[in-house]
Amino acid sequence: MTLTFYKYQGTGNDFVIVDNRQHIFNKNNTKLIAFLCDRKFGIGADGLILLENHPEHDFKMVYFNADGNESTMCGNGGRCIVAFAEFLQLIKYETTFEAIDGLHYAKIENGLIHLQMKEVDTIQIFDTHQFLDTGSPHHVQLVDDLATFDVKNQGRTIRYGQPYKEAGTNVNFVKQIDQNTFAVRTYERGVEDETLSCGTGVTAVAIAMHKTGQTNASEINLNVEGGQLKVAFSKEEDTYKNVMLIGPATQVFKGEITC
Numbered sequence: 063m064t065l066t067f068y069k070y071q072g073t074g075n076d077f078v079i080v081d082n083r084q085h086i087f088n089k090n091n092t093k094l095i096a097f098l099c100d101r102k103f104g105i106g107a108d109g110l111i112l113l114e115n116h117p118e119h120d121f122k123m124v125y126f127n128a129d130g131n132e133s134t135m136c137g138n139g140g141r142c143i144v145a146f147a148e149f150l151q152l153i154k155y156e157t158t159f160e161a162i163d164g165l166h167y168a169k170i171e172n173g174l175i176h177l178q179m180k181e182v183d184t185i186q187i188f189d190t191h192q193f194l195d196t197g198s199p200h201h202v203q204l205v206d207d208l209a210t211f212d213v214k215n216q217g218r219t220i221r222y223g224q225p226y227k228e229a230g231t232n233v234n235f236v237k238q239i240d241q242n243t244f245a246v247r248t249y250e251r252g253v254e255d256e257t258l259s260c261g262t263g264v265t266a267v268a269i270a271m272h273k274t275g276q277t278n279a280s281e282i283n284l285n286v287e288g289g290q291l292k293v294a295f296s297k298e299e300d301t302y303k304n305v306m307l308i309g310p311a312t313q314v315f316k317g318e319i320t321c
């Protein structure tokens with residue numbers, strides 16, 4: 063078959079997006095998804111996203127990692143699918159859509175996508191790191207030498223180690239730049255490599271840095287390898303609410319592939 067697809071990127075986290083409103087795509091074909099995401103034999107991407115119809119809301123997002131498996135929430139992918147929905151003229155300046163972790167509100171303002179993420183009330187704090195779920199699971203760890211840090215090997219060791227094991231986690235290495243700015247490099251589960259940006263990852267970093275007192279800002283800048291993101295939130299008692307992930311999302315090209 064010939065598949066029409068769109069390539070998007072959000073701060074360098076890149077995705078193949080398919081309009082699946084007519085059920086053209088076989089979601090159970092793990093090999094096909096992994097092939098489409100393959101950078102040498104396929105199109106190349108960190109993940110594949112399907113935009114589908116939803117009975118009550120604007121659309122549904124279905125997310126697969128580059129390994130071909132459906133996974134948990136993707137924040138940058140969420141921002142990209144909002145840009146795609148606007149491109150398809152399904153939405154104008156704001157939307158509510160469903161993803162695997164529930165409903166997400168998003169708005170487009172000054173060319174940036176503001177995506178509401180799930181509330182977070184559980185943050186596990188350890189001597190060396192924090193662990194929390196922002197739609198996807200995230201290990202957050204401060205390091206001194208972020209620029210030269212071996213993210214791929216250290217990330218993989220943590221991802222497959224105790225207590226995460228097979229289910230795994232994404233792993234974020236962090237360096238504080240100033241009061242409300244952090245640099246982040248992320249090893250992504252399901253890509254099994256460092257990616258240039260991870261939306262649920264920077265959301266986890268912002269919340270973990272606030273929770274542990276590294277910052278008291280409620281609007282935090284995150285410098286990632288592929289650009290800059292912002293995370294804003296309000297804290298009510300022990301819950302982080304109104305969590306917004308803010309940044310650009312760009313269509314790179316449209317294509318057709320025989321598969």
Ligand SMILES: N[C@@H](CCC[C@H](N)C(=O)O)C(=O)O
Binds near residue numbers: 127133252253
């Ligand atoms: N790139 C993502 C996270 C995607 C999911 C992750 N790889 C997992 O399986 O947990 C993001 O921007 O949040």
